[in-house]
Amino acid sequence: MSLLSATNLSYHYPQNGRGIPPTNLTVAPGEALLISGPSGCGKSTLARCLTGFIPHLYHGEMRGAVMLDGLVTAVTPLWQLSEKAGLLFQNPAAQMLTETVEDEILFGLENLGLARAAMQRRLEETLQQFGLDSLRQRDPHTLSGGEQQRLALAAVMARRPPLLVLDEPFSMLDTAAAAALVADLQALVAGGTAVIIAEHRAEYVHSLPGLRHMALGNGHIASAMPDAWPFAATDPLELVVEGLRVERNGRTILHDLSFTASGGQIIALVGRNGVGKTTLLRALTGLQTFNGRIHVNNNTPDFGLVFQNPDLQLFNASVRAEILYRLPQPDLAYYRTLLAALGLTAYEETPPLLLSEGEKNRLALAVILMRRPRHGILLDEPSLGQDAAHKAMLLRLMRRIAQTGQLLLMATHDLALAAQADRLLLLGPDGFVADGPPAAVLADPIPWQRIGLRVPNWIHASSPGVEEVPRAAQAATAPGY
């Protein structure tokens, strides 16, 4: 007897026609299923179809049928479906509805219509089960990303649905928080809950017992990377940071940080959430006031900063207008090279807001590259929510730019990407705890333990080259799909 079944299920969004092709699947109680595939292939859409969010909250063309614990999702109210299937989203901070951890869990229990004593009992059990007891009066917005994701999971699971669906749950977590989430999922599966994980970072969930795979899409980016970047090599440059100290709201974010970096390199900056990685990037671009000195060859640095969230920057009516905005005499040959390199040629006249997340990230990168900063590019979490194809393209692009003598510095949680850099800086609350070639830094567990992170085993198992990162989409697919 299956808990969930989808028959000839397909869906297309009305805005851009994207969606999922006809799909069949079944999930039994206590089973774990991984739905993998590249960004934009429809994993999130499928997760919403399986839990009834489509068609109840989204308009569009849905065909086929989904049966959830004997209920036809298309005709059953969403509140009733939510008692059968919990859905956990990508961004934990965006799921926080109340002002305390307790209230966050109680929100779902109130909607079950339980008696007050039963709610109290479930609340205490859930706080214990997910190790949130010491945080019960905290404001969820003040928790770390990992704690927020755990709270979101607890709030959904307090309702005890027989099925849990997770939409890219690891994309915003550091390795320690991701490992903790995997442990929670293992416990849930062992307890008989069926779990569906829509995720392209499949390496995290291989340890789930009896995991089945389902692959969606092929993730190819039509990128034409030039063999050499259009600009000649710049003079040798050296970035010097001396005694950098940043304070905000009475709290010291960066403590007397000093380092030098030469052009022609890709540097990965790794550290826990909130340790000051983004602050360092902002200081290097002059957006953050600081004490200390930052210069490049004794001049003011001129770096381009690519932000984590492309939605902060995009506002024009087309990709072309966005990239060429406020450039009086744009170099159109370079513009064409950028479009081709970033796989955006087909979208030149498309409004940026209609692009997929991966395409928007590439567009935000193009916007900064078109301005041709003299010293290099800084990237804040460039692979966040991105698939292997995007990362491979990004790495190729960074290599081309580094060959011109510019400096590339990326703040990232993604150790697979960091492993491909020329140098890895590991940042802790009191400064750098490790600095060197990525292979050497990743091989030494002690500095990682000092700052509460760990290097997962699959990093050591994979050979250099992001393209070689294991991709679940290419892994064996279980019979029946």
Add this chain to the structure above:
Amino acid sequence: MLKAARQTRHIRAQLVTDSPLRQADPRVCLALSLLASLAIMLPMSRLLLFVAFYAVLLGWGKLLPMALRQLWRLKWALLFLFILDWLVVSLELALLVTLRMTLLAGAFAFLVNTTTPGELRLVLQWLRVPHRYAFALSLAFQSIHLLEGEWRAIQEAQQARGAWQPRQWQGWRALPGQLRELLALTVPAIVLTTRRAWALTEAAHARGFDAPHRRPYHRLHMSRSDWLLLITVTLVTAVIAIPFP
């Protein structure tokens, strides 16, 4: 139950945690804010008296410094209103309008700094506002403090790409360019706000929002000191407002 939670919870920075008014039932806080909002209808002499009384109340509640900070932020808007009314109508009207706006801002600051969105939701439900609307309103209230951070992030992101620069007024000729820059800020702000609202909607539905059998966990409770505070403030307001022969 609610009382205990109000005393122990880790409060967001904007709440004045050591205020005796923060310990009051949220219905009292809302009533005192509404009272001040109604008092703006008073004529000048009585309005002055009420503003003085409200300042004493805020001072007792340790809320005066915060209210003054809020007013300082509004200084240019208040000054603009004052000058406009003075030039177009009269000095008396300018004073009256400015005083009314000051009182309204103070009343709003009072509510924001003593009441959490969740408490506001409980009060609205007590007032028989349907849960979905009470919830939506409290979420909007909760999101106020996020807007400032997002707006700053957008400014930085646009500054980084050269689409916006922090600058002073540069005259009418520069106005079209400055309006275009404003577009670079407002479009992303609208997109981010819409996305956040949608994400919250989905998160709420994932936990059974709109279930017809919903039962609230928290209950409101008026203590003796709450009643005393409410009655005292109402009586003093009545004395100020009602013209006795």
